[in-house]
Amino acid sequence: MRMRAIGRVPILVAGLLLASVGQVAKAGEEVLAVTGSDGSAISFDLDALRALPVSEIRTSTIWTDGIQVFQGVSLRDLLDHVDAVEGTITAVALNDYLIDIPTSDATRPGPVVAYLRNGEQMSVRDKGPLWIIYPYDDNPDYNTEEYYARSIWQLIRLEVPK
Incomplete structure (x- = not known):
């Protein structure tokens, strides 16, 4: 019985994702979970x-x-x-893609966790609701496969050093 229930979970999740592919995040809906290496957890909706x-x-x-x-x-x-400290961030996407990003990337100017593109919320289909973007045109150092891989879209979780 338990195996049967577990077998249905991927089908349920896939169905929910397909239903929401073209939709943008709704008010109050969690869009980003930030977990700390110390066990802490903070949930963000778009308003937060x-x-x-x-x-x-x-x-x-x-x-x-x-x-x-x-x-x-x-x-x-x-x-x-x-209150993250120096180290490595693990960024996780909706499709379980994950990439490590050194906290040294977090400079000003530097990458943005974007929730709007051209003034509009991004749907899952449009790489949203969150997308880490680097200022590629402002710094040629960002125009490499290394930084492109860090530009994770459909971002849902950050695991940060604490």
Whole structure:
């Protein structure tokens, strides 16, 4: 019986994801979980992220056409808000893609955890609701496979050093 219930979980999750692919995050819905290496956990909905200082990046990307305007919270401000220390962040996407990002990337100007692209919320289909974006056009050092891999979209969780 238990195996049967577990076997249905992926089907249920896949169905929920497909149903929400074209939709944007709803008010009060958790969009980001930040867990600390000390066992702490903080949940953010869009309003909680918007309450943090807003940063904007105007840049082209290898995934989009033309200059895009991304708004969100700088990775530095987010790490400061959750009292992270120096080390390595593990960023996890909706599809379980994960990538390690050194906290040294969290500079000003630097990457933004974007919740708006061109003034609009991003749906899962459009790489949302959260996407870590680097200012590619402002710093040629960011135009490498290493930084492209760190530009995780459909971000749902950050595991931070504490």
